[in-house]
Amino acid sequence: MRGESETSETEGNRPCYDYRRYDAEADRTVSFRPATPERDLRRLHAWLGSDHVKPYWQLDLSLDRFRERFREKLADDHLTPYVGCLDHVPMSYWECYRAADDSVANHYDADDADRGVHLLVGPEEYLGRGYALPLLRGAVAMQFEMSEAERVVAEPDARNDRAIRVFERCGFESEGEFRFDEAGKDAVLLVCDRERFEAEVLGDGATETDANGPEVRR
Template identity: 35%
Template sequence: MAKIEEIECTFSHLNRTISFRSVQIQEDLPILHRWMHQKHIKPFWKLDLSMEDLHTWLTKSTGASHKDVYMGYINDEPACYLIAYNIKEDPIKNYYAAQPVDLGMHLLIGPREYLNQTDGEAIILAMGYFLFNKYGATRIIGEPDVRNRIILPIIKRLGAKELKEIELKAKKAKLVAIEKQALLDYCVQYPYKATLNGEVNNNFCGEHTTNGEH
């Protein structure tokens, strides 16, 4: 588990505590290298590289000015890799009518056993809480591969809207948007606890839902 001072966000939901911290190359490179070579990840990320080449890729990614990269945990176990990026500085802006409130994201769930409805939902709700609160966005944009039969049903159940199907350089994707209010309304059904930068905040996005208060 990351040192407590490194954790930016925690989110407890369905008896799971999801936490996020910034990527640390030396610590996280072996984990990501293992994940990128797994059968359920290789076809989508296409980063089954040598350790040296993946180090170069990760160094470039963490050093980019238009994105932030995070490791996510379920309880004490590494669970996911998250990229948050500025839509205005990414080619995805050319595929739809981008709005100033949009934030782009890529999410990789590493261990195969976490690719299920319950863990996937907890990770995505935690991700939403973290990104909406940290970046002040009101809509998160993603472009999962059309073949992703696990994440797509989960995010649709959480209120994501499919904008269109698009052809990217490396894949055919579903361009999807998750509105802050949609996650807010979904999350009100369940009790949760959350912190951001060490401060307790049990209100999902700093406002009331349309269905009542938390």
Template identity: 35%
Template sequence: MPPTEVIAGTGPAFADLNSAGPRESTAGPRTSPFGGLTVEDDDPDGEDTLNLELPAEFLALRAGTTAGPLGRLAAWGPVTTPAGAFRLVPVRVDQDVPLIHRWMNDPAVADFWELAGPRRRTEDHVRAQFHGDGRCVPCLGVLDGTPMSYWEVYRADLDPLARRYPARPHDAGIHLLVGDAANRARGLGSVLLRAVADLILDRRPACTRVVAEPDLRNTPSVAAFLSAGFRFEAEVDLPGKRAALMIRDRVLRDVL
């Protein structure tokens, strides 16, 4: 399964585990003359059903600019960190996937994100994040004007992860990878994790915790979360990995 985190990291697949799965159909979908629509013939009452399929570019714009489950992430603005000015910028699929694809093919990243290979594999993963009414927003992390990391900010309480731990309403989750090797192993991951976790808590008053689930094998990532003020909560079994559940609490942010 594709990822959770970082430094080189990975994260859970975002399939909806609450879904009952696809219904059987004898005819299957048909293309509608309206464009962007498919017609399903499997309605139990014998009537066709129209499914609207919106392009990822539109969904990316919507995720960044409308008040979905995460709010208007594109309007969160920059924050000052010890490493420089940092901000999250929602991914533009056509423009940003080539860079993300290059990062995914770095062996240190591929070991955990499992998205190495052709560009289409990375593109399909990124596009998939835009489905779910804005509950996950893939972003580039831009440091002093230079894109240098990939993030997925998501509503953990609306994610399949919520089945694996005592989730609270409005819990936010993050996945991260630092793109280039030159930016790793020098404490930058910890700096940015702390900055983004605090940014989420500042911009989302209803959120009391930021969670993450790095692969237990990825010791640099686990160490980075600990250094960023996250605490280790438990080990959890997720599809494809055993993870360390890490939590940054609002009430402890000035202590850890």
């Protein structure tokens, strides 16, 4: 894996992951750590300016303007930005949020405990290689383990067929398309139920760990 785009974060001081999971199907370790300006500003700025990201995130900004937006996200107490890693190599960006406090709640019957997720894969060399699904499995598992949520929702751009297919393979079910004016897009509301996810998606072949604890066979 090393050399595809980034240096493994196991070199030097190991980051404090909020969640770490070995995905047996992908034969990769998936991990998530909170994003910080010191470590991630320039890499996220580059990723969000990539051609495959710009049409959906609309954050192709100057570095100074992006720095301001990133600070706003970090100050937003309903949302946590994460950097997602494969085998400890940073290669994706995630936003995990409380759906009831987000504008998506204007478009469905949100429960106070619902969680939501946004995602992008950054370096182009990771695209089309089947990594999005194990990453999403890990992110959804993290949301369920770190909260009392019974549902995780997503609202991808309706044009983004590839992302929608990945969500559906991860146990999300479509509740239809809607005009998401607050986000400036036509979106598809996708909902993942905890019981279905844990029974049908996680399966029996995964080994999970937290940042510091022992591995647990599911």
